[in-house]
Amino acid sequence: MLIKDGIRMDGRKPDELRPIKIEAGVLYRADGSCYLEWGGNKIMAAVYGPREALPRHIQDPTKAIVNARYNMASFSVEERKRPGPDRRSTEISKVTSEALESVIFTELFPRTTIDVCIEVLDAEAGTRCAGITAAAVALADAGIPMRDLPVACAAGKIDGTIVLDLSSEEDKEGEADLPVAIAPRNEEILLLQMDGHLTYKEFEEALELAIKGCKEVVKLQRKALLNKYKTFEVE
């Protein structure tokens, strides 16, 4: 029983996000960075680049390569995770790199890489969306030119109801999870994955809800970037 009288176990309504806190420019060494808390998730993202791609034979003479590396700290999960990439994180790194590259003007920086490091420090469902959201802020903080600020959020199905932003328990016990990343301005889909069971109708509903979620989150991203700017002004 994950939902009762329209209220989820953690007290949220079906279309309600978990609490989100975003801070831009939190690291000293990185060219851009972001610390994000989203429900029980704690994510640190850093961006380095554009910088010369090395070794040289990997350089693309027409554009920058976007390398996102999603990594879970060994203490971020219930059972300690062995350090280093596993198959899951390799796939997430790949789809995250692709989603972010969609919005970056990579052709401005031939022969370079833009490295995006996403460290999951504390994990509680929805880390890939949280990671992309944090990475987007870090990219903006690094001054990487983008045609839009990407943002991600998942919808899902629990007890037959389409809901926004699954919690850990909902993810485990629920019927479907649909993480989505978009370029919010014209609602282009940058990332979309799904596993579970959705009829076509349910999918339409879930996609709409996920996009609605994205549009709420993007406001928080913008606020975080603005806050950093303000801080600089005050200083």
Place this chain on the structure above:
Amino acid sequence: MLIKDGIRMDGRKPDELRPIKIEAGVLYRADGSCYLEWGGNKIMAAVYGPREALPRHIQDPTKAIVNARYNMASFSVEERKRPGPDRRSTEISKVTSEALESVIFTELFPRTTIDVCIEVLDAEAGTRCAGITAAAVALADAGIPMRDLPVACAAGKIDGTIVLDLSSEEDKEGEADLPVAIAPRNEEILLLQMDGHLTYKEFEEALELAIKGCKEVVKLQRKALLNKYKTFEVE
């Protein structure tokens, strides 16, 4: 009891091969290819090259490098094999590379590699000989100039009798296995390995039988190459 009244458990006479089926030019992407069935073995071989050897520091300015890679599919054996090379396949790759390089005019293609991929899809004793035999057809199909068409076949000893082309059970229960690859025109030995127990006399007999086997197999290789040529003419 592996042999009774001069007849082996699978009905073969001591000097009889298992059934062999060879087809050349079966792959679309490869420069040359061969599909071979030999008893219960199913082998796919592909050749790529000569092509520039990379990274450059491995190039030999005087000749092509021949790289054979023998690999067993994880489902090709009774107990699932973990993917990737093990010590056995590393050794077979090495001796196969050396045997094939013996007949290739490598000095015609300095700074290149000729890559030979041998995939064992279904395995039943004698895969290294079957692999070399298939690789030879794939090399010819790729138009790689060779001074002869290499071919391989094993002889062995079971119940004290020298026999041709061991089956899986004979290999396990028998007393010796002698895989041999030759350049058939002048009977040069390109590969020879042996484990088990043979007197010098028995070795002479086994070697002679293995070479006899090779000479039967080479006819099938030639027929397969001819068939492909004919097919092209008809088309």
Place this chain on the structure above:
Amino acid sequence: MLIKDGIRMDGRKPDELRPIKIEAGVLYRADGSCYLEWGGNKIMAAVYGPREALPRHIQDPTKAIVNARYNMASFSVEERKRPGPDRRSTEISKVTSEALESVIFTELFPRTTIDVCIEVLDAEAGTRCAGITAAAVALADAGIPMRDLPVACAAGKIDGTIVLDLSSEEDKEGEADLPVAIAPRNEEILLLQMDGHLTYKEFEEALELAIKGCKEVVKLQRKALLNKYKTFEVE
């Protein structure tokens, strides 16, 4: 009970070294080499270089890179050691490289590496000091210019007494181990590690004893190098 009436379990006095035997120039292929027995330790050290550092991007245009590789043979310890570097040997390789580089005139050989191979063939406590001591002789044998001949020796604490050069049992049961490498001429500290429990006073005593030990060992190193020189003269 590791010490009784001022005598240690193997009959040594607190400030006494285990028996040491050093031979220089024992290998044919290496540019310099040394075989050393120190208590139950048997060490072979070889030096190659200075030679061009490869791949090129690791070259330092201002000086030679000193690469020491400390390795334990799989049969050198009670329980067979899996071949290849582990975390312990990686750390020892690092501090050994740094200690040796301290005394080598690396700026004379830009863009090169000086490779120092230390193989522990039989191990009985104190292998890192024995390895550095052997490596120093091998470096001198290779004619690598050094501002001093480095040497290493450990002191430690057992049953509350500061002693020189711990044996295997003393290392296991004792209270502290302090391996030290020095440039003996002016007593510079090239390597210093410690684990256990020492008051500051005890540390002063132990360091003094370790340096005294080093100064005894350096005499044996010099003798070994002289012996080799003499041997050449005689030949």
Place this chain on the structure above:
Amino acid sequence: MDIPEVKRVSAVKRDHLARLAKEGKRPDGRGPDEYRPIKIERNVIKKAEGSARVKIGNTMVLAGIKLEVGEPYPDSPEEGAMSTSAELPPLASPEFEPGPPKPDAIELARVVDRGIRESKYIQLDKLCIEPGEKVWIVFIDLHILDYDGNLFDACSLAASAALQKAVIPNERYGFGDNEPLPVTSPPVSCTFVKYENFIVVDPNLDEEQIAQARFTVALDKNGDIRAMQKGLKGSFTIDEIKNNIKRAQIHAQKIRKLLEE
């Protein structure tokens, strides 16, 4: 960090495909909703508990099933387990390199795995031997033999076909007679790519090389969605995604018939 391989396609080829796309034409003459010929052969590997070789046009893949006895996961002590791997061996393409699976191969295996897992195709609850102690582990190994595009659908189809007639190797373990692997209804996967705003099903290699975005959906026998994956560096509009799914529902029905023959 795994650097995604720079895909080099000649400018000439790219321009040619772009021109064709503007006229709604594909390089091999197919319509945008046309699959290449599909061929399924089952039980081609004697040593495997199940196997299938699938050709889609020139693309050829082999799926082999092996079962082993292993321990169940602690949180499902009465259920078997499944594991899907893909190898892109140098045999299948001049671009493939030997070595452990790269991100491409891992994504491929995981997408195929999700389709099978989420449609509950393998009845894992019937693969318990001894609760909490011993269960069957089903290994699905995808071996690419010839790569001319659309590995997602070829591998998914080969896995489904191989599992369909697979057996539990009771004899090898002394557990009695072999029996059929308990399966339900297979998922069917449909893949689209988009280039020059042209969206086509079942891309061949040329199309994949210039594609900006890829979309795969795995459907169950009711046409419901069990898994999806958007890939590559471009984007889709919401309507394109919805349209892809509707198109896939029609394709999947036809492909399902091939599986049921």
Place this chain on the structure above:
Amino acid sequence: MDIPEVKRVSAVKRDHLARLAKEGKRPDGRGPDEYRPIKIERNVIKKAEGSARVKIGNTMVLAGIKLEVGEPYPDSPEEGAMSTSAELPPLASPEFEPGPPKPDAIELARVVDRGIRESKYIQLDKLCIEPGEKVWIVFIDLHILDYDGNLFDACSLAASAALQKAVIPNERYGFGDNEPLPVTSPPVSCTFVKYENFIVVDPNLDEEQIAQARFTVALDKNGDIRAMQKGLKGSFTIDEIKNNIKRAQIHAQKIRKLLEE
């Protein structure tokens, strides 16, 4: 052979620091015996059994503690075990590269480990569950977030702080209520570097990059020595080493107070 990375510092910066050093000045204006501001936050990670984020100036590290049930070592059947790992992820510095731990990270983890182990900070003898069969294994994972020098002290401090308030996760294993991890008094680590014959505590990145020698000492609550490590390619005189230890004894007392707040 692991080739120690060539550290490139501009000649200008090197000269600048050398000139300052001759006047006994440091690049950020500190005195030779002055730490940067230290900040400790505990229990920052919910999933970890213990955690602490430590900042020393701009350097920021996170230590996370996880406990697992495992087998004891044969020679100490009634004792728990501990294992310390450090990651230098590309997030924390443009010079860090992904991949398995390199010699730098291994040395760092091992030096932190020795300080904790030799001061018997974790009471391993109280971590036995079933003698010879089951004990608690304490995993200390050091995750660098921002690298501006002196990782040795930052990591040691973070590990000590994280262990201080860590719990034994009995509940997760059905062993009853969680309880505090039994610890004694933490070690405190002090690190010095020497450049241009100038020896300073708590080096920042600029100082580390031109340093000729490094010295770390871990002290217990009595100021006794529990672990030491000299690093880098230069040397110290005997008096310098002795002096470092005496200076460390003073610093350690102050840092210990932060830990006990």
Place this chain on the structure above:
Amino acid sequence: MDIPEVKRVSAVKRDHLARLAKEGKRPDGRGPDEYRPIKIERNVIKKAEGSARVKIGNTMVLAGIKLEVGEPYPDSPEEGAMSTSAELPPLASPEFEPGPPKPDAIELARVVDRGIRESKYIQLDKLCIEPGEKVWIVFIDLHILDYDGNLFDACSLAASAALQKAVIPNERYGFGDNEPLPVTSPPVSCTFVKYENFIVVDPNLDEEQIAQARFTVALDKNGDIRAMQKGLKGSFTIDEIKNNIKRAQIHAQKIRKLLEE
């Protein structure tokens, strides 16, 4: 794909050796059927259960034997097991590189292993401790110290000599007194190379570097063949192979005497 290392020998040296070969002469003055001096020292490593250092000319190798308790293979529940590894450490030659064993080292270890295994030198059936549960595993580790050619024979001889006087470490495991490892009669390996149609036994490094083909045969005490391996990129005629074996039978008898001293 492991790229076989390009072996570079100067043209001058190659020509010199070719000229000598035409006159039936070898670079170090030996006849074609002459081994370099062989020296065997046993029990040189205290920590090993058996050991031997073998020199053939300037080539020096060390074999160390370790025994561990492990599980038997399912198909031979009452037999011990053996495992042979070879390391070509950078210590032994400027061409050797650190890292996991490359194809050269793997071939070397496997050929030595086959000689011992096929001649049933170790009586594995006497190494069962508890049927189906516990057996002795014999580890043969070959450590090259100085490489001047013919590692196959040097390693085979070192392994044979080390096993000859090895012990079962019962004491370490609390099984009672140590006892001799049960062995029968050792195999003896003989290696030939061919260059410029000149076939010589016991090649030194110069000869190996220009050799076109290599042949190793392991013979038992009756002169029967237990293992063979042809290597390198050239070929032998049938008569050359036969002749090599006959020559080896004579050499093996002499070498066997050294082992029995």
